[in-house]
Amino acid sequence: MDTNKLAALKALPYVINPVCGLCKHGKFPNDDWGSCEATKYDHLKHSDATRDISIHKYGSCPNFEEEPKRVGMLARFQEFFESPDKLWQEVAEAWKRTGKQFDKVNNRLDTFIAELNQVGKK
Numbered sequence: 001m002d003t004n005k006l007a008a009l010k011a012l013p014y015v016i017n018p019v020c021g022l023c024k025h026g027k028f029p030n031d032d033w034g035s036c037e038a039t040k041y042d043h044l045k046h047s048d049a050t051r052d053i054s055i056h057k058y059g060s061c062p063n064f065e066e067e068p069k070r071v072g073m074l075a076r077f078q079e080f081f082e083s084p085d086k087l088w089q090e091v092a093e094a095w096k097r098t099g100k101q102f103d104k105v106n107n108r109l110d111t112f113i114a115e116l117n118q119v120g121k122k
């Protein structure tokens with residue numbers, strides 16, 4: 001990748017989030033709309049069978065599991081992919097460093113990591 005382009009993206013900082021389109025449970029046969037095989041439901045109007053829940057490629061949920069082939073298609077942009085594992089690894093490291101606890105109700109994970117990293121610098 002062009003060095004200036006890479007620097008500009010990192011300066012933003014640019015991230016690719018763990019969305020349904022990069023998850024192994026998402027099925028997208030035609031376009032950005034698809035279904036998730038990890039969550040089933042009974043449709044109120046059609047009582048034929050249990051269905052996979054409908055989803056959009058850019059959504060996400062806590063059951064995200066990385067699909068290596070899809071992430072691989074990001075090519076040089078893979079380094080901007082923020083996998084949940086990577087985020088939790090950062091939290092674990094920051095916990096050890098600072099002793100601060102994560103509050104699931106009031107904290108966003110990325111904000112919490114940024115706070116922890118600030119504490120770590122002081």
Ligand code: SF4
Pocket residue numbers: 018019020021023024025026027035036037038039055059060061062063064065
């Ligand atoms: S992120 Fe959640 S909703 Fe989306 S495909 Fe994966 S498991 Fe399904």
